[in-house]
Amino acid sequence: MDEPVTDTGGGLVRLRMDVQYDGAGFHGWARQPALRTVQAELEQALSVVLRSDVELTVAGRTDAGVHATGQVVHVDVPAVIWAEQGPKLIRRLRGVLPSDIAVRAVTEAHPAFDARFGALARHYVYRLTDDPAGPSPLRRADTATWPRRLDAAAMDLAAGLLLGQNDFAAYCRRREGATTIRTLLRLAVARHREDDGSQTVRIDASADAFCHSMVRSLVGALLAVGEGRRPLDWPASLVSRTERSSEVPVAPAHGLTLVAVDYPPDADLAARAGVTRARRA
Template identity: 45%
Template sequence: MSLFDPDPEPDAAVSGADRHPGGAAPGSGPPAPAGPLVRLRLLVAYDGRGFHGFAAQPGQRTVAGVLGAAVERVVRHPVELVCAGRTDAGVHAWGQVVHVDVVAATGDAQAPAVEPAALQRACNRLLAPTVVVREAAPEAPAFDARRSALSRRYRYTIVNRALPDPFLAATAWHVAEALDLRSMQLACDAFLGEHDFAAFCRRPQGAGAEDPLVRRVLDASWRETGDGVLRFEIEASSFCQHMVRSIVGTHVDVGLGRKRAGDMSWIIRGRDRALAGAPAPAHGLCLWEVRYPQDDRGGAGSLARSGAGQRTSSTRNPA
């Protein structure tokens, strides 16, 4: 697989000068939109290398920065991007979901002035292959890429053999020592359900040591795809920062015999970051899929789920 497999945190709208690499001055871009707006949903894939994460940051090259600039160039007015998962620096995405409001067509307040398919093609001419808009479609005004999501699924890839694979080096962590996959799979059981994951998360700025970081994990599993390639997939309603990578790093400790599968429960209960393993490298992680209520009904955006399924033979029960 040539295209990849946060860590997300609560996402903020991306707007203003911070959205653009180099920090263009306010007012230097296209004029503000006049008239009604239509909400679009974008399904986005990106190679996280070379980006300082998804969210806009002053003076940093980010996915939101280049994507927002491309959309603005096409629709000719400022936009705000809201994403489902704010991935960290170096983390990839295959199923990132973004919503954006664009000006409506003259005489039809329900349709965008720029057709979604035309917006998709134009953005991809500007951004591909590093960032690709896989899909663009109108959405209901109430749809929110972050708040409407039922769950996020992440995938982490490890190459577990003596020699690294140059074709997977950008999207997989090479671990030369043999890993005990059975023990790593047993370690998954402790994570299912609702827990305080303070031992596996980087605390948000301003949070106290006793503030809980409770998340509900719906699925977690390891599998071998062949030729020493291991994949960890985890689905949860939401994640705290570094949660997936810290879980993977701790599971690798189990696979190497440094920890036992049975240690996971007391590590979770201990709520101490020092008890868990170091975070796995960012480049092995990919935001694979985001689920929404309307997707389960086969409505708008269902391709966000079917697209993920086309890239992997695993089924729900995979980050």
């Protein structure tokens, strides 16, 4: 269900927050009864610091176990509270947030800024290693281990055939009332040397938006190509299907990280939100 549009009049200011988290200990972003989620932890911390109930709108609802280094949220707060707490908000949040969540920046946003509907693109990185030694100990939390050698060049060729606007129903877990039509802007696979010297196979995925489990399902299909079990055109051939494909495995969650979200200039924010709210067809 879409978040309600908040009236930013009446002495409220809209804040943009840039957030990072280690997803291992969370049941995803979205608040759920009796489960630990990023949204619930962050809203609780903000309510304590601001002494006011808040409700966050997020750019991308990450699944259980998925990480973020470039998550974006917005929240509306009374102007008087922002004036009082603004200069010390990040430091105070650090004091009450758990160690697996960090707020990197808080800025006053344009009234038309909408973290979810104003976004132009979301960017994810999936890391895995097929090295028999496994991932570097320093990257084990965000790098999946794969037991067989992968042909990254073949995976990249297969990925290129999926680009553009398509109905990705075969790669999505359906949600009531949600469309599975997406514009895949980038899907690239390459072997990559990390800063610590370890070797990974890195999949970069960018789209206007992703539906539930879409990135991990795309990775799963590409892994089948990389192992030689499926031909290059197999992942693209599934785009013609109208429902989730049971043939597509879902890659492990902990290899996936949301790294960035793009937004238009302030003057174009309202128009972008209007376009995004219109159901894709």
